[in-house]
Amino acid sequence: MEAFDALMGGFAIALQPTTLMWGFVGCFVGTLVGVLPGIGPALTIALLLPLTYHVPATSMFVMFAGIYYGAAYGGSTTSILLNTPGESAAVVTALEGNKMARRGRAGQALATAAIGSFVAGTIGTLALTFVAPWVVEAALAFGPAEYFSLMVLSVVAVSAVLGNSMLRGLVALGLGLLLGMVGVDLQTGQPRFTFGRPELLDGIEVTVAAVGLFAVGEALYLAWQGRESKGGEVMKLTGSLWMSKQDWARSWKAWFRGAFFGFPIGAMPAGGAELPTLLSYYTEKKLSKHPEEFGHGAIEGVAGPEAANNAAAAGVLMPLLTLGIPTSATAAIMLSAFEGYGIQTGPQLFSQQGSLVWTLIASLYIGNVILLVLNLPLVSLWVKLLKIPPPWLYAGIIVISTAGVYGAGNSVFNVGLLFVFGLLGYIMRRFDFPAAPLIVGLILAPLGEQSMRQALTISQGEWSTFFTRPLSGSLMAVAALLLIVPPLYKMLKRS
């Protein structure tokens, strides 16, 4: 009941015209970046971080939430009409969605994706509303040792479980942690990894790293390939946007099942929407009365995974808001935005910034409605966006990236660093290193070191504190299992 009252307070602020306007802008921009290939929510939020100095925190986070949800909605349009999933979670949508479009049912595919996203987004937000206070209550018992162990679990999970290779995930994580150590050590004042450059004393800015990896890195990779200008085939918007009775009957169960896969898995320390979307796809394939349609454009194959994707997006906000632990690149950049405002994340966020958190959650409900209204009627506009010629699209992306980084501190050094990160992003993309562990590592390295120091100060230098405290020890054990079990399983399977 307490959560309900707090949520109503959040609605009172979120429905004020100014906040609503920021939410609308966020949803619009989010859908736009979700539709456009090569630009995602992490990059967009990173680019908007310089605005944190000019806009009140509540408005900014409402906009970020809109971008985050909007990108999840918009990604389906690209998957269905262009067969180019903007992110890995949308791969499954492309499997059936593009086939539906080729059969002249693009409208119905977009409709089931949008309505499913709305249903699952709302279920996910409801779960966030009522489960988050419990998690906060449990997390209040966390000491520095538990926090450190949770961060270890989180970075291990993001690196080892997601992506195609645990080793490459761990290399990316190691790089991120190393970059997170650059700058003055806040506790002792000693410079680390600065090479005597005063520009590095404040550390590497998350914006520079994220924008470099995602925008410049992607553009460099596509330029290297040289295939982008040859262009993909954008499917015509065929078929009615109104779903038939049969489409509804085949979609609604898939939406709910997708939502129930998406939220809990998204809320786990490993986060991610890839696993729930895949699980949802295979479940629908198994349960469908028309399994022969799978691979040729089955509507359940779009409805379920899209719902799972959006519910997972709500799930990822759970560890971020309750524990201050980011489990995706976008969440990591949002955490950095909290830091930019001087807001301490973690369980105390709910007590110290209750109004902000509940307004943010309320804006997620409103955002879902805005997105449903925005998505389908404006679908022809989104289709036009897909037809922007690549030279001008990428020129725009790189110029806005450069402007965003330069504008954050008028630092030419940072613009240079942006292109260095771009080269790193190109190498990572080409050799299949995941970018999320690097960003999460970059942000969590200083926080983890701080928690470790606090825990060791309390335990008077006893390292066993991380393993003998029941909760901390359990988290460490799970992290160790995540590292040991998959390679062991592979070895056993091989032998």
Added chain:
Amino acid sequence: MTPLRVALLLVALCGVAAWQVTVIPESLMQMTVGPVLAPGVIVAALSLFAVLYGISAWRGRQTDESQAPDQSALPGANTRMLSLLGGGVAFIALVIPLGFVIPGTLCGMGVARAFDAPLNLKSALICCAIASTFWFVFAQLLGVGLGPALPWLI
């Protein structure tokens, strides 16, 4: 570039990072954990992962997208990449003396060239429009400090 060369690059990076760990000044403050421990552990772990990656690459178990079907680079890959990076260098070199719009235009033209757009007046005009729009939105509407738009406004 091959996975093995990436591994060598990583090992070299770890070498530089290890040297940097040795030059971190010891703190005079009395504390349980000094400024060297965490960087030292991270560099050691990264070195281990880099070596493991190198061994795996040497055995031919690491992926390179350029070997995948439909993913390999078309001829002129290096020129396209240099064109994009050249745009970035032009921006870095010129933004302080010339304001935002001219370097932004050159940067955009470099990027567009990397995606096979010709270097002509049309490209210059479109990129100028892109740079001017972003300058107007960021600097004028949102108050982000991008400096002046043009050199005579400096």
